[in-house]
Amino acid sequence: MIRILLADDQALVRGALAAVLRLEPDFDVVAEVGTGTEVPAAARRTTPDIALLDVQMPGREGLDVAADLQRALPGCRTIICTTFSRPGYLARAVAAGASGYVVKDSPPEQLVDAIRRVHAGLRFVDPALAAEALARGASPLTGREADVLRTAAEGGTVADIARALRLSEGTVRNHLSAAIGKTQARTRAEAARLAEANGWL
Amino acid sequence: MIRILLADDQALVRGALAAVLRLEPDFDVVAEVGTGTEVPAAARRTTPDIALLDVQMPGREGLDVAADLQRALPGCRTIICTTFSRPGYLARAVAAGASGYVVKDSPPEQLVDAIRRVHAGLRFVDPALAAEALARGASPLTGREADVLRTAAEGGTVADIARALRLSEGTVRNHLSAAIGKTQARTRAEAARLAEANGWL
DNA sequence: TCGTACCCATGCCATTTGTCATGCGTGACC
DNA sequence: GGTCACGCATGACAAATGGCATGGGTACGA
Known part of the structure; x- marks a missing residue:
C-alpha cells in the first residue's frame, strides 16, 4: 500500500x-x-x-x-x-x-x-x-528586487513599500526600476504581473 | 436519478x-x-x-x-x-x-x-x-469605470488604456480617479485589486 | 588582493499620474 | 420642461513615478 x-x-x-x-x-x-x-x-x-x-x-x-x-x-x-x-x-x-x-x-x-x-x-x-x-530560465531578479516587487503588487505607493521594507524611497525606486527593466515592463504593475506569472515572487 | x-x-x-x-x-x-x-x-x-x-x-x-x-x-x-x-x-x-x-x-x-x-x-x-x-453591497462603479479599471489591471499606462478603449487620456484619468475614490484606494493598482477581490470587474 | 555582484542611499530630471474645475450631449425620470 | 446621472472631453497643476548617475558598504570567488 x-x-x-x-x-x-x-x-x-x-x-x-x-x-x-x-x-x-x-x-x-x-x-x-x-x-x-x-x-x-x-x-x-x-x-x-x-x-x-x-x-x-x-x-x-x-x-x-x-x-x-x-x-x-x-x-x-x-x-x-x-x-x-x-x-x-x-x-x-x-x-x-x-x-x-x-x-x-x-x-x-x-x-x-x-x-x-x-x-x-x-x-x-x-x-x-x-x-x-x-525555455524561460531562472529568475533575473535579485532577492531584494523580488521583495520590493512583491510588496508593490499590493498596489501601494513607493512610500508604503519603503515603510513596509524599512528602506528609503530612493532605494525602492531603484529596485523597482531595475525590476521593470529586467522584466521588460513599462510600469511596476506590469512588472509585478509578469514576475508573478513566472513564479519569480 | x-x-x-x-x-x-x-x-x-x-x-x-x-x-x-x-x-x-x-x-x-x-x-x-x-x-x-x-x-x-x-x-x-x-x-x-x-x-x-x-x-x-x-x-x-x-x-x-x-x-x-x-x-x-x-x-x-x-x-x-x-x-x-x-x-x-x-x-x-x-x-x-x-x-x-x-x-x-x-x-x-x-x-x-x-x-x-x-x-x-x-x-x-x-x-x-x-x-x-x-454586507458589502453592490458595485459602486459605473460601467465605464469598471471597463477602465479592468484594462488598467493589465498594468499598462494611461495611454495604453486610452488606446484599448478608444478614449482620450484625460477621460481615462477621470474614470480612474473616480474608481480610486469609490474604492477608497490610493493608486489605480490598489483600486483594481480591491474591485477584483469584490468581483466588481 | 582584486574584481564582481548585490544592497543601500542620495540627488536630479522628464514624464506620468491623480485631482479638480468646467463644459457638452444623451437618456431616464418626475 | 427640468433635473439628474452618466459618458466623454479639455485644460491645468501638484505629486508621484521611472530613469540615470554616483558612491559606499559587504560578501564571495578568482
Missing part, C-alpha cells in the same frame, strides 16, 4: 481528490489537511510515503513545507500539485527537495501515475511545464 | 469531482467538459437536470454560459461552483439565473446537499458568502 498525505486548502477539491485516489486499490489516503502548518504534525503521526502538497495554502506555503518535510521525514517523498504552471515554482519545488510536480490541468490518471513513479523512487514533472521552465 | 453536467477547466479537479459525485447512488454525471464554449452543445445532447459550472474557464465564463443555458434549456438548473468567494460574482450569478452558488472551500457534503436542494426546486447559496454579499 502507498500511504498518502493530502494537503489542499480547498475542502471540496481535497475531498474529491481523496475520493479519486481511494479508488486505486493500492493507495491509502492516511491524512487530509487544509493548511500548510498542519502538515508536519500530520506527517509525523501517519508516516506517509507520499505527501501531496498544494502550493498556496493558508499559513505556510507548500514549497516551504516541502523543505521541512524533507528533513524531518526523509522516507516521505513530496509531490507538488498546483493550479499554476509557473516555471519559477517548479524551480523552487526542486530546490525544496520535491520529487514530483503535477499541474491541476492534467488528467487524473497523470496524478495517479506520478504517485506510483515517485513512490518507486523516480521523479515526475509535468512535461509541458518542464519545457516551459527550460 | 439526478443527471449532472460538470464544467471545470482543471481536468484533475473535474475528474475528482466527477468521482466523488458518482459515489452518490442517485447522481449520474452525464457530461464533463473543460471549456465554457462546450457547455451548450453538451447540455443539448445530454439534457442534464443540473449544470455545475466553474466561473473561470477558457472561452466563455461560467456566468455568461449560465444565462444562455437558462434560456436554451429551462428545465436545467445551474449551480456556480468556484474558488472565489466574491460578492460581485454571486450577484452576477443570480442575475444570470443560477439557482446555486457553492465555494470550493466548503466540504464535499455541501456540494452534494446543494445539488439535491436545487434539484428539488430550492435555491442554495454558500451561507458565509451570502452574508458577505449583504
Whole structure:
C-alpha cells in the first residue's frame, strides 16, 4: 500500500481528490489537511510515503513545507500539485527537495501515475511545464528586487513599500526600476504581473 | 436519478469531482467538459437536470454560459461552483439565473446537499458568502469605470488604456480617479485589486 | 588582493499620474 | 420642461513615478 498525505486548502477539491485516489486499490489516503502548518504534525503521526502538497495554502506555503518535510521525514517523498504552471515554482519545488510536480490541468490518471513513479523512487514533472521552465530560465531578479516587487503588487505607493521594507524611497525606486527593466515592463504593475506569472515572487 | 453536467477547466479537479459525485447512488454525471464554449452543445445532447459550472474557464465564463443555458434549456438548473468567494460574482450569478452558488472551500457534503436542494426546486447559496454579499453591497462603479479599471489591471499606462478603449487620456484619468475614490484606494493598482477581490470587474 | 555582484542611499530630471474645475450631449425620470 | 446621472472631453497643476548617475558598504570567488 502507498500511504498518502493530502494537503489542499480547498475542502471540496481535497475531498474529491481523496475520493479519486481511494479508488486505486493500492493507495491509502492516511491524512487530509487544509493548511500548510498542519502538515508536519500530520506527517509525523501517519508516516506517509507520499505527501501531496498544494502550493498556496493558508499559513505556510507548500514549497516551504516541502523543505521541512524533507528533513524531518526523509522516507516521505513530496509531490507538488498546483493550479499554476509557473516555471519559477517548479524551480523552487526542486530546490525544496520535491520529487514530483503535477499541474491541476492534467488528467487524473497523470496524478495517479506520478504517485506510483515517485513512490518507486523516480521523479515526475509535468512535461509541458518542464519545457516551459527550460525555455524561460531562472529568475533575473535579485532577492531584494523580488521583495520590493512583491510588496508593490499590493498596489501601494513607493512610500508604503519603503515603510513596509524599512528602506528609503530612493532605494525602492531603484529596485523597482531595475525590476521593470529586467522584466521588460513599462510600469511596476506590469512588472509585478509578469514576475508573478513566472513564479519569480 | 439526478443527471449532472460538470464544467471545470482543471481536468484533475473535474475528474475528482466527477468521482466523488458518482459515489452518490442517485447522481449520474452525464457530461464533463473543460471549456465554457462546450457547455451548450453538451447540455443539448445530454439534457442534464443540473449544470455545475466553474466561473473561470477558457472561452466563455461560467456566468455568461449560465444565462444562455437558462434560456436554451429551462428545465436545467445551474449551480456556480468556484474558488472565489466574491460578492460581485454571486450577484452576477443570480442575475444570470443560477439557482446555486457553492465555494470550493466548503466540504464535499455541501456540494452534494446543494445539488439535491436545487434539484428539488430550492435555491442554495454558500451561507458565509451570502452574508458577505449583504454586507458589502453592490458595485459602486459605473460601467465605464469598471471597463477602465479592468484594462488598467493589465498594468499598462494611461495611454495604453486610452488606446484599448478608444478614449482620450484625460477621460481615462477621470474614470480612474473616480474608481480610486469609490474604492477608497490610493493608486489605480490598489483600486483594481480591491474591485477584483469584490468581483466588481 | 582584486574584481564582481548585490544592497543601500542620495540627488536630479522628464514624464506620468491623480485631482479638480468646467463644459457638452444623451437618456431616464418626475 | 427640468433635473439628474452618466459618458466623454479639455485644460491645468501638484505629486508621484521611472530613469540615470554616483558612491559606499559587504560578501564571495578568482
